[in-house]
Amino acid sequence: DAKTTQPPSMDCAEGRAANLPCNHSTISGNEYVYWYRQIHSQGPQYIIHGLKNNETNEMASLIITEDRKSSTLILPHATLRDTAVYYCIVKLAGAGSYQLTFGKGTKLSVIP
Amino acid sequence: EAGVAQSPRYKIIEKRQSVAFWCNPISGHATLYWYQQILGQGPKLLIQFQNNGVVDDSQLPKDRFSAERLKGVDSTLKIQPAKLEDSAVYLCASTPVGIGTGSRQGSKAYGYTFGSGTRLTVV
Numbered sequence: 001d002a003k004t005t006q007p008p009s010m011d012c013a014e015g016r017a018a019n020l021p022c023n024h025s026t027i028s029g030n031e032y033v034y035w036y037r038q039i040h041s042q043g044p045q046y047i048i049h050g051l052k053n054n055e056t057n058e059m060a061s062l063i064i065t066e067d068r069k070s071s072t073l074i075l076p077h078a079t080l081r082d083t084a085v086y087y088c089i090v091k092l093a094g095a096g097s098y099q100l101t102f103g104k105g106t107k108l109s110v111i112p
Numbered sequence: 113e114a115g116v117a118q119s120p121r122y123k124i125i126e127k128r129q130s131v132a133f134w135c136n137p138i139s140g141h142a143t144l145y146w147y148q149q150i151l152g153q154g155p156k157l158l159i160q161f162q163n164n165g166v167v168d169d170s171q172l173p174k175d176r177f178s179a180e181r182l183k184g185v186d187s188t189l190k191i192q193p194a195k196l197e198d199s200a201v202y203l204c205a206s207t208p209v210g211i212g213t214g215s216r217q218g219s220k221a222y223g224y225t226f227g228s229g230t231r232l233t234v235v
Contacts, residue, residue, distance in 0.1 A: 043116070045226070101157070
């Protein structure tokens with residue numbers, strides 16, 4: 001699986017959009033970009049994933065650059081409950097057998 | 113839908129003692145994972161089961177760690193004897209088998225579901 005690079009920490013004002021970047025310059029054509037987050041004292045939680053098109057769901061939006069070497073997770077209106085560590089993971093498609101390899105992620109602090 | 117259940121939530125033991133953790137995955141999920149998360153780091157995979165068979169245990173320290181999933185449902189992870197460096201959160205996760213990505217029937221269908229973990233402190 002391709003490796004990812006994320007900033008160790010970020011701050012965001014409550015109500016503002018939080019934009020979390022991720023670099024994955026060695027991503028291969030059949031690898032997806034997944035985002036998970038981990039709120040304190042909980043297990044990681046799936047947020048969103050995508051291959052090359054931008055994706056949006058009830059939690060967030062995922063913007064993937066045309067060359068697929070980087071992506072941005074967008075939380076449109078951050079709340080205090082979005083304070084968590086966010087992990088960007090690149091892996092092959094198919095959740096059944098393929099493992100998740102976590103880096104250190106980005107610690108997002110949403111400030112009142 | 114019930115989530116992944118883990119117990120106990122917390123455990124404190126002395127070094128060289130043994131300890132066991134239990135995980136009950138989401139009903140029908142054939143694949144089960146155990147992860148170890150040391151403070152300040154991301155989770156690290158220890159072992160992966162498919163039904164009651166081991167798919168990958170290459171990162172499991174087999175001299176002291178063992179895991180089983182006898183009936184292909186719940187699983188136990190054991191450490192014997194424990195060392196100070198085993199202090200960590202032990203996370204269990206499950207996924208269904210054979211999920212493709214052609215259909216996007218809800219975001220949760222494509223993600224792993226994790227339990228809340230067991231926090232182990234070895235003193």
